[in-house]
Amino acid sequence: xxxxxxxxxxxxxxxxxxxxxxxxxxxxxxxxxxxxxxxxxxxxxxxxxxxxxxxxxxxxxxxxxxxxxxxxxxxxxxxxxxxxxxxxxxxxxxxxxxxxxxxxxxxxxxxxxxxxxxxxxxxxxxxxxxxxxxxxxxxxxxxxxxxxxxxxxxxxxxxxxxxxxxxxxxxxxxxxxxxxxxxxxxxxxxxxxxxxxxxxxxxxxxxxxx
Numbered sequence: 023x024x025x026x027x028x029x030x031x032x033x034x035x036x037x038x039x040x041x042x043x044x045x046x047x048x049x050x051x052x053x054x055x056x057x058x059x060x061x062x063x064x065x066x067x068x069x070x071x072x073x074x075x076x077x078x079x080x081x082x083x084x085x086x087x088x089x090x091x092x093x094x095x096x097x098x099x100x101x102x103x104x105x106x107x108x109x110x111x112x113x114x115x116x117x118x119x120x121x122x123x124x125x126x127x128x129x130x131x132x133x134x135x136x137x138x139x140x141x142x143x144x145x146x147x148x149x150x151x152x153x154x155x156x157x158x159x160x161x162x163x164x165x166x167x168x169x170x171x172x173x174x175x176x177x178x179x180x181x182x183x184x185x186x187x188x189x190x191x192x193x194x195x196x197x198x199x200x201x202x203x204x205x206x207x208x209x210x211x212x213x214x215x216x217x218x219x220x221x222x223x224x225x226x227x228x229x230x231x232x
Contacts, residue, residue: 030067033064034065034152034155037061037064037065037155038061038065038155038158038159040060040061040064041057041058041060041061041064041065041159041162042061042158042159042162044056044057044060044061045057045058045061045159045162045163045165045166046162046166048166048170049170049173050170051078051167051170054076054163054166054167054170055076057163057166058074058076058140058159058163059074059076061159062074062140062142062156062159065152065155065156065159066142066144066148066152067148067151070144070145070148071116071144071145072117072142072143072144072148073113073114073116073117073142073143073144074140074141074142074143075110075113075114075140075141076138076139076140076141076163077109077110077138077139077141078125078137078138078167079137079138086107086139087122087124087139088124088126089124089126096157097123097124097126097157097160097161098121098122098123098124098153098156098157098160099121099122100119100120100121100122100146100149100150100153101119101120101121101122102118102119102120103115103117103118103119103120103143106120106122106141110141113141113143114141114143116143117143117144117145118146119143119146119149120141120142120143121141121142121143121144121149121153121156122139122140122141123139123140123141123142123156123157123159123160123163124138124139124160124164125137125138125139125140125160125163125164125167126164127161127164127165127168137163137164137167137168137171138167140156140159140160140163142156195208195209195211195212195215195216196208196209196211196212197209197212197226199225199226202225203225203226203227204223204224204225204226205220205224205225205226205229208220212229
């Protein structure tokens with residue numbers, strides 16, 4: 023009846039707020055996964071048998087599960103479970119359909135390859151009843167994944183990539199040599215500051231004036 027539907031809607035709203043709050047404070051993919059699993063469990067009807075999987079892309083991967091066309095006005099799609107990729111299909115064999123929720127912040131995939139995808143398998147009526155809430159949850163998970171990725175990138179400042187960026191933009195002269203004093207790397211400032219362009223396989227002695 024109307025009262026039961028109202029209580030169910032209020033319960034979903036509370037569950038969504040709790041799950042989104044957990045995602046805002048998540049600092050790792052494991053914490054995002056835990057928050058998503060707890061959120062999905064709270065959003066679906068208590069009697070609904072279901073399965074949940076979260077797959078994160080590697081840094082150089084594009085979105086295996088893109089967003090639906092913009093005209094669909096949806097960020098999720100119901101898929102026949104047998105059509106899913108091998109990495110998740112076997113987990114959901116007991117269910118005919120699965121809700122696929124791409125974790126993409128920017129709809130233009132060429133700009134945002136996506137963090138991965140959330141997969142929720144259950145009876146179709148249960149998925150349809152919670153699809154809107156699960157879309158919001160997936161969008162928050164995408165934001166959390168992007169934030170975590172940016173934080174991890176910032177924490178890798180001492181990596182070779184960061185060092186290279188610093189060296190390329192510094193006015194200090196940086197020269198890296200091997201044990202035979204052969205130059206392995208010379209920063210651009212060697213030429214701009216000292217007007218020295220070391221030839222291939224040059225040694226430190228070759229570029230130093232007596």
